[in-house]
Amino acid sequence: MKHLTIIVPDGQSTLSSVACIVGAHEMFATANAYWKENGRDELFKIELAGISEESEFQDGMLSLKHLSPVSTVRKTDLILVPALVHDFQGARPGNKLLAEWIAKQYRNGAEVASMCTGAYMLASSGLLDGRKCSTHWHTMNNFRTVFPNVILEEENLITDEKGIYTNGGGYSFLNLAIYLVEKYYDRQTAIYCSKILQVEIDRQRQSAFIIFTGQKLHDDEMVKEAQLYIESKPDEKISVEDLSSKFAVGRRNFDRRFIKATGNTPVEYAQRVKIEWAKKAFENTRKTINEVMYEVGYSDVKAFRELFRKITGMSPLEYRNKYNKEAS
Structure with a gap:
């Protein structure tokens, strides 16, 4: 059985972070259930991991409990990073530790996928330097300023390069989840998840959603x-x-x-x-x-x-x- 780790950030999160965590968990749980119903073993053990065993969101309105500290996760096959606030320059120490852990796991053979503004944590690990990346169109200008060595692809919904995946903004993280289900399970499982969760399959662009405001975060x-x-x-x-x-x-x-x-x-x-x-x-x-x-x-x-x-x-x-x- 493969191991899937869904990261739970150490603060700097929003309700979108919770949506990414819960939505991705349900997508892969649905894929596992489909395989089991068709006489195959579940493909992934799904685990939520963070710095501590509990994490609160939106001033305590929601909380996730019984998390696995990443220090106890020695080996994993796939890591999912949820959306974050985009002021990652002021990252809490715990998020820096998570970024370092992600980079270490990638070097040990794990694949990594960021959802929406989770690309900030992934980029801070150094794994995106010189590589293609997508994130929410609304944060593109800020992201480009903070991480000038990352190759931003504004129009693309999903990037896939050497075991690192990124995706566009908002609830398009579900399109990335469908993409990963097809890659790890098979096409028929992806179609099934698409129909059950009613998520459009094979969507590749976020162009129609972009509101062009122009990059003005410069000094010229x-x-x-x-x-x-x-x-x-x-x-x-x-x-x-x-x-x-x-x-x-x-x-x-x-x-x-x-x-x-x-x-x-x-x-x-x-x-x-x-x-x-x-x-x-x-x-x-x-x-x-x-x-x-x-x-x-x-x-x-x-x-x-x-x-x-x-x-x-x-x-x-x-x-x-x-x-x-x-x-x-």
Whole structure:
């Protein structure tokens, strides 16, 4: 029998942490039960582990008891790290100990998966340096600042690299759990869990949920001014040459500073601003696709649709129908 360890954080947690712990436990327990019903032995022994034998959440509103101290877990095959608050720079000592334990277990052959902002604990262990990672889109800018050596994949819901898994935000941790069930059990078990727990299978992107706000957690005032200028003119076609000239910076130097500060080229940033404006129009108005397209400075329907799909993972019509009942 394999061993699954679900980490219970030492504070710095939220109700989402509890949801991840309980939801992942139920997913793997359901998979175990399915195998047992079909004449096979349960695949995983599931264990909750932390620093102490009890952990409280939300000022004592909820608590988890009878936890196994990680110091007693000598060997495990798979570790799941739940969501955390994203101020992991001020991590409690217990969480640092958990991160060190996770890194040690990985070196000893365990695989590790972080759910939502659990990526902060995983990154603090050093295991994500130079590797791909996903986390909640809302914390991407902060995460990129705290862990510059991690390769963030904003659009992807799940990353899978050398026995390390990460996933996007919120309750998408259930999609990661389904993914791991298929990997460790089989496809049919994943389908069964998907149907019983009513979790969509094979979901790969979180693009449609992202609200683009722009990376402004940097100290380059010129770039901040350029960002605000771009954001104030979603209906205009702004050339990079005009921007660099406006701020009296050479084109190459302007590009370099903009990319370093925001993670996007000026063109990509302007495109994201326009598509975010278009998304809000589709959500809140009855405007047609063409009307919205013209209002964000596009005249080529094909080009607009391709860009919209590239950024959101959906066509403009699919997006409007999903988020605007009146318009659909």
